Amino acid sequence: MTKQILTLVLLLSLTFISCKKETTESQNKTNTTTVTKDTLSAKLKDSIVDPDPTDTIPAGKYGINSSNLETANIVRLTLQNIYKDDLSKNVIDDYSKRFIFFEYDLNDDGKKEILVGLTGPYFCGSGGCTQYILDNQGAIITKFTVANYPVVIDTDKSSGWKNLFIQSGHKNRIVKFDGKKYPSNPSLQPELKVTPGDDLPRALNFTNEPYAWFKF
Template identity: 30%
Template structure:
């Protein structure tokens, strides 16, 4: 039987450990299996035309979107606002506008809801009003594209429209009958009209519900619905 002294045994064990480590490194370099394409139609559009940052995983709740005709050709464009942390910062998140052929038309940075459509526009494309940081910003089409960075665009003032819409809700029969704690909400649908406002309030006769009022400052219309307060 072959005998090794202590020094020889140590050298042999050291070389063996190096071989095992190298073998493990070779095994770990095997490429990962390809990711299956997403089933969600909006995600398919995004995956085809947007470069996702490292670490992003496709999730159905990672974005909100809406369709609207922005250029008056009777065909809808698609607006997508990302919600995943990989696309968001303190001022807002990244948004994408796709034309009616689902081709990427514009990219917006640092935006958040509300995202609204103005009644006016440039070059036959409607102006878009977005929240960015603590302000509303007006995004105007320049003949080729919308601006990329919302934070550098003009501030848009909705105070007069808000005052009209607020008065419409306060004077409504539903609010007059025991309404209180009226406050504005920012969760309007994406690409809602810029003159549209959303409020919530409670009523003394139904303390377990929150009433939602959507008011249009131009038409004077107010629509109500009710949300039941969830108790844990």
């Protein structure tokens, strides 16, 4: 009888030790997983480059279509080439050397065009500012003058390209592609008599959305 009791006690002890070991291993595995996830999360957070460190907007809060650094560099090189003479003569003030952009496929060919907005006294007057539409390689499709922000992108098309609603001279204008480009002066285009729908994409909408400002 005593031998049986000793055997039972031994079995219970072994079972207890085994369960404790499994619990400890499980806890260690959970702790390791948590540490790994936290570490990866921290590394991912640190890896996000802030496209505009001059403002208070967190790096991850910018729109995906308005903060790509490769696109910013394409726009920068294009603007530097366009205005190289005035840049070399220091005609353009520092404030006017800033730009924003918005990538959007305007003709549904699978490639995003780049809408570019400029600012400052060199590019803006009472009627609006200078804007550009570039292809994805930086070639100029259209240069707009006296154009205000934002640019509303319509669902209707002309010559395969989406119509744009651009405010110019305090009125919304309907700007249509003519087969080669959009007309450069929106103020000469037909007035849009209604307010563009809230469901339509708004490009260069920096007054209502977090946009990164770049310099060229």
